[in-house]
Amino acid sequence: MNAPFAPRAVLNTSPEQGVSPVAPALVRRRLQCYLGIMLGDMLAIAIGFAVIGWAIHGQLGFSRALVYGQLVLPIFLTLALYNGSYSLTTLRNAWSGVARTMMAMTLSVAVAVFVQFLIRPSGELPRLAFVLGSVTAMILMAISRRQMRALVRWRCGAQVLNELVIDDGGPKVDFPGAIRVSAAAMGLRPDLKDPDALDRFGLVLRNIDRVIVSCPVGRRAEWAMMLKGANVDGEVLDDVVVRLGAQGARVSGQHGLLLVSAGPLGLRERAIKRMFDLAFAGSAILALSPLLIVIALAVKFYDGGSVLFVQRRMGRGNRFFNMYKFRSMTEALCDADGNQSASKNDQRITPVGKFIRKTSIDELPQLFNVLLGDMSLVGPRPHATGSLAGDKLFWEVDLRYWQRHSLKPGLSGLAQVRGYRGATDKESDLVNRLQSDLEYLEGWTIMRDVQIIFLTLRVLVHDRAF
Structure with a gap:
């Protein structure tokens, strides 16, 4: 197994040497984690129904259980994708993932029962095996989600996303796990009339998911315009947000953050x-x-x-x-x-x-x-x-x-x-x-x-x- 993930080291901070990424790419690693968690959920459903079906009705119950698992699975995956069971929030917080998965599974079981009733209104549903299989699948999913934390930490680190703080002479801020760079040391400046300055800024932001700029009031507008073309979630530090209690702005500690840009596509x-x-x-x-x-x-x-x-x-x-x-x-x-x-x-x-x-x-x-x-x-x-x-x-x-x-x-x-x-x-x-x-x-x-x-x-x- 490879060494533990360590994304927080700045690879190049000298403006004379050219620019290298300050963090490794995490998009593919997050996708790998999503696929791993999804596979764990699918196996949990299949194993949960299969084990209970075999335990109660033997070979016949095993075959029936697989059929009900196949009925529940596509419904579950559809609901799970839409309720955020595979999202940044669930990668960062395993219990959030467990809660959303349980909600999706509960609704899936309800839909499966309703579909079964419509298809075979006079048929008998093996209620005990179906209920116990569903409960077992949910327990296995919760266990799988907790165990997957090791995979997430190995592939993506504790923060899951790459957060960059650019210090351009503004208030000193501390965001745990974030990468910190000095605008002066990196040769970064908010110059919208210089394509080379924009290119340098874009190279520094490669692989970054969120950028926070701390700068004097007079340079906030320029930094905001720089961020709008950067295809990242960009925030500018503005402590007036805290004093005004502004709605829709993010507050971290004693600092206020104004979202000035967001990538157009998820x-x-x-x-x-x-x-x-x-x-x-x-x-x-x-x-x-x-x-x-x-x-x-x-x-x-x-x-x-x-x-x-x-x-x-x-x-x-x-x-x-x-x-x-x-x-x-x-x-x-x-x-x-x-x-x-x-x-x-x-x-x-x-x-x-x-x-x-x-x-x-x-x-x-x-x-x-x-x-x-x-x-x-x-x-x-x-x-x-x-x-x-x-x-x-x-x-x-x-x-x-x-x-x-x-x-x-x-x-x-x-x-x-x-x-x-x-x-x-x-x-x-x-x-x-x-x-x-x-x-x-x-x-x-x-x-x-x-x-x-x-x-x-x-x-x-x-x-x-x-």
Whole structure:
């Protein structure tokens, strides 16, 4: 067995050395714990009914007990998933998990009895075996949940989530189990006009579940804006909360905390979106592989340059990543920083490039970005840091621009299917896209992603592709 989990050590605190994560990732470890606890609950139901059935009626009772276990199990899992039996609260507090499991099991038994009555109103239900089997299953579940505490502590530690306190000159606070870093030592500053500062902040926050910033009053607004695009639960220390007795704010000890940001998707939604991305992108790459090969050869043979154009873009959590496209411009004139948008009759674009841009085929290599986890099929389109709307950088037009990075960027998005794509000659071109992106963040569903993908097929060829 591996060594006990110890997530609280800061791995790199020197601004000169670059930035490493200050904590290990816990999302997969929490998922492993959820699956382990769920498996324990399922075994408890199966064993509870089977043992009692065998003890009372022998082989016949054993067979019947398994049937009733199969009836109760799907009902229990449905109720348990919705009443929070598998949640952060239950990972942190075993007794909370036991209580919620007992409630779900009690309701499951009641539903199973009702279903049995509807299916066989004149049949006899072996009441003693069913009741004793249910009680035994509940006892085994409680025991299993308590024993699983060792698994949770081993995989996730005592706190279960990674909590980070950033000290930027505010009141000194003490949160047991939290990681503490100095903003000055880490080279962190709330500068919304510096993409590199945002990228550094995003790298420090990688794997973090909750961030608390302690800073002077004058810097709270800037830190709040930084947190809104970070895809984490972000809180800013404000002791006025305690004095006012503000409703809806968190109080810890003598300190008040204002929630200023939250990730737009929960764990379940992120898992659904990721599975959809992997299934669709993987299938698309296989289906389109002949086209990808032909285009790659055409780009290569035209001028002998590189097949792919790789450009640094801003992604989730305001972190940089390398985005792939088929190269559509002559290699010597490719604009790595995106300072000059392509225009109609742009002399930099090759004949092959003109075709693949017109048909959006140049974007297909981003399917590999999806597989790598840098992008999603649907989300706000990633932009180069030097992109201009009129004569202003994108974030200079509206500071809410950084909030769009709380989700992974997408191959397509709500703005694109509404026709907001191509060059941003005016500030309004950026504002229209931003409004659509923020609207997408507020109302995500998997069905909306599917709808956007189908709508994208209608605008693959468009008059603003140049």
